[in-house]
Amino acid sequence: MAQYLDSAFLLALSVVGLVAFKWIISRASSTHSKLPLPPGPKLTPIVGNLFQFPRELPWIKYREWGLEYGDVVYLRAINRNIILINSHQAALDLLEHKSVIFSSRPHITFASDMCGFSKSLVLTPYNARMRASRKHFHSLMSPRHTPQYWSLEESAARRLARSLYDDITSGDDQGEQVFERIKWTTASVAVLIAYGYTPSKEHDPLLRMEEATSRYFEEATAPGGWIVDEITVLKYIPSWFPFTSFQRTAAKWRREVQEVVDVPFDTVRNQMSTNSAPPSFVRSILEGEPSSQTPEEIDILKWTAGVIFSAGTETTASAIYSYFLAMVLFPKVQERAQAELDAVISTKRMPRLADRQGGKLVYVEALVKEIMRWAPIAPLGVVHLSTKEYEYRGWRIPDESMVVVNVWGIFRDPSIYPLPDEFRPERFLTKAQGGDCESTEDIPLDPREVVFGYGRRNCPGQHLADLALWIAVATILSVYHISAVPDSDKMPSVDYTSGVVSHPKPFKCAVLPRSEKAKQLILEFDDSAVAYMAETPPFDVKV
Numbered sequence: 140m141a142q143y144l145d146s147a148f149l150l151a152l153s154v155v156g157l158v159a160f161k162w163i164i165s166r167a168s169s170t171h172s173k174l175p176l177p178p179g180p181k182l183t184p185i186v187g188n189l190f191q192f193p194r195e196l197p198w199i200k201y202r203e204w205g206l207e208y209g210d211v212v213y214l215r216a217i218n219r220n221i222i223l224i225n226s227h228q229a230a231l232d233l234l235e236h237k238s239v240i241f242s243s244r245p246h247i248t249f250a251s252d253m254c255g256f257s258k259s260l261v262l263t264p265y266n267a268r269m270r271a272s273r274k275h276f277h278s279l280m281s282p283r284h285t286p287q288y289w290s291l292e293e294s295a296a297r298r299l300a301r302s303l304y305d306d307i308t309s310g311d312d313q314g315e316q317v318f319e320r321i322k323w324t325t326a327s328v329a330v331l332i333a334y335g336y337t338p339s340k341e342h343d344p345l346l347r348m349e350e351a352t353s354r355y356f357e358e359a360t361a362p363g364g365w366i367v368d369e370i371t372v373l374k375y376i377p378s379w380f381p382f383t384s385f386q387r388t389a390a391k392w393r394r395e396v397q398e399v400v401d402v403p404f405d406t407v408r409n410q411m412s413t414n415s416a417p418p419s420f421v422r423s424i425l426e427g428e429p430s431s432q433t434p435e436e437i438d439i440l441k442w443t444a445g446v447i448f449s450a451g452t453e454t455t456a457s458a459i460y461s462y463f464l465a466m467v468l469f470p471k472v473q474e475r476a477q478a479e480l481d482a483v484i485s486t487k488r489m490p491r492l493a494d495r496q497g498g499k500l501v502y503v504e505a506l507v508k509e510i511m512r513w514a515p516i517a518p519l520g521v522v523h524l525s526t527k528e529y530e531y532r533g534w535r536i537p538d539e540s541m542v543v544v545n546v547w548g549i550f551r552d553p554s555i556y557p558l559p560d561e562f563r564p565e566r567f568l569t570k571a572q573g574g575d576c577e578s579t580e581d582i583p584l585d586p587r588e589v590v591f592g593y594g595r596r597n598c599p600g601q602h603l604a605d606l607a608l609w610i611a612v613a614t615i616l617s618v619y620h621i622s623a624v625p626d627s628d629k630m631p632s633v634d635y636t637s638g639v640v641s642h643p644k645p646f647k648c649a650v651l652p653r654s655e656k657a658k659q660l661i662l663e664f665d666d667s668a669v670a671y672m673a674e675t676p677p678f679d680v681k682v
């Protein structure tokens with residue numbers, strides 16, 4: 140026991156010593172210019188602002204700092220420089236117009252080196268691997284290509300409508316399963332697109348593995364979650380040493396993550412060798428590439444396909460779940476959107492993505508924008524890293540600064556979005572369209588220009604995400620009435636989780652078919668009719 144305590148004490152002492160040493164060395168070796176840093180809260184010696192970062196809903200505090208110090212705030216956590224941005228203009232100036240400097244990602248020792256997530260595009264630094272991976276995305280997910288996902292997304296939305304109905308008939312009258320059903324829908328779309336794989340409804344083995352590894356990613360990248368991220372030498376301590384369970388965790392996660400990347404990819408390759416591979420992202424890319432790909436090229440493609448699930452599932456699901464919450468809280472919005480759909484499409488059929496092309500569903504369009512604004516899925520985006528010192532408005536932005544955009548804060552700016560806490564699609568419509576703005580020039584910034592990030596690292600799945608959200612919203616609107624649970628004395632509150640991807644905490648709601656006809660439409664969905672990606676985009680598509 141005494142020996143054990145000695146080891147623990149020695150480890151703790153080394154940690155403190157190393158933090159202080161790192162801080163002194165970084166101060167002594169800095170060669171920066173004389174310009175001042177941007178303003179920010181007072182720094183404590185050595186730790187900087189480390190203990191001022193809130194764990195829960197940090198974007199609220201970040202907005203307060205923005206109001207107090209300005210839209211560009213300097214913070215420090217030990218020897219890490221952090222630039223906090225609270226305006227769209229500053230985000231554009233740095234991340235978009237100076238993207239050559241601001242497009243890398245921070246290196247997170249535990250997640251990147253130990254768990255192997257550095258191969259995932261989200262964490263890849265700005266390098267050739269990142270460019271190759273984004274090129275794959277671009278070749279299949281740019282606006283020109285997304286129509287090939289229309290039929291797949293339409294069936295996914297109808298399948299969601301059907302599964303909600305099955306839940307209601309089996310006794311779920313408080314919407315207990317809604318979020319699970321939405322997550323299953325976006326997860327099944329991700330593996331269908333990536334690998335042409337159709338998951339089974341309950342406990343699908345691939346979906347379970349994918350979900351587990353996405354959870355690992357979230358935990359591995361949680362700020363302040365792993366001491367080894369501050370004291371990188373700890374990664375060399377052998378796993379039998381006391382307090383090094385993180386070594387065993389990392390080894391387990393690394394193994395499972397590699398498996399989830401390898402297995403479905405190898406399956407597609409095997410299917411291709413017997414001409415039995417359904418259309419998929421992996422198949423399309425492999426068909427378009429020379430057969431003599433290098434192991435590195437294969438590895439990039441594998442991880443690119445893998446990131447479709449980890450980056451695309453929870454995000455889209457969270458946006459759809461926010462829509463359910465908004466409909467409970469703002470019933471007039473639902474009424475108006477349904478009236479528009481009924482008038483433009485009729486109640487005789489479900490909406491299709493082609494209906495969006497006519498430009499007549501202006502209120503539904505505004506509703507989708509308002510969902511993105513009111514409850515941004517990634518309230519702080521994904522952190523960028525600068526790779527060179529830069530002068531901005533007379534301040535010094537140090538090399539290797541972590542740059543965080545407070546997306547939530549931008550959306551709560553009343554000078555852009557009056558009464559920002561209100562859920563009000565009318566803010567995106569002109570008076571002639573029954574909205575708030577005098578003319579189209581007065582329509583505020585489209586939230587999609589903010590919510591999907593900036594510059595060379597902006598979300599490569601954004602066009603797919605946008606159409607997935609639109610068709611899910613339009614489909615559910617057309618056949619369901621969502622409301623508070625009858626006789627409940629309490630409305631759900633606007634209560635969100637605090638992770639990189641933020642979603643509403645589970646709430647109760649009543650989801651009921653709007654009419655007998657709506658019920659028929661829901662029941663018409665045939666679960667055995669799997670819609671893969673279309674081999675060729677539909678005709679007459681305007682992009």
Ligand code: HEM
Pocket residue numbers: 260261262263273446447448450451452454455458516517520521522523590591592593594595596597598599600601603604605
């Ligand atoms: C509503 C849903 C979604 C939202 C709000 C969202 C938002 C974001 C944001 C904020 C970023 C970081 C951008 C930056 O660093 O400036 C990002 C990156 C990324 N997103 Fe999305 N996303 C969504 C859906 C998707 C989907 C469906 C996919 C895949 C099909 C996807 C794939 C990715 C990937 C791979 C990255 C990393 C890009 C890089 O680091 O270069 N996302 N997303």
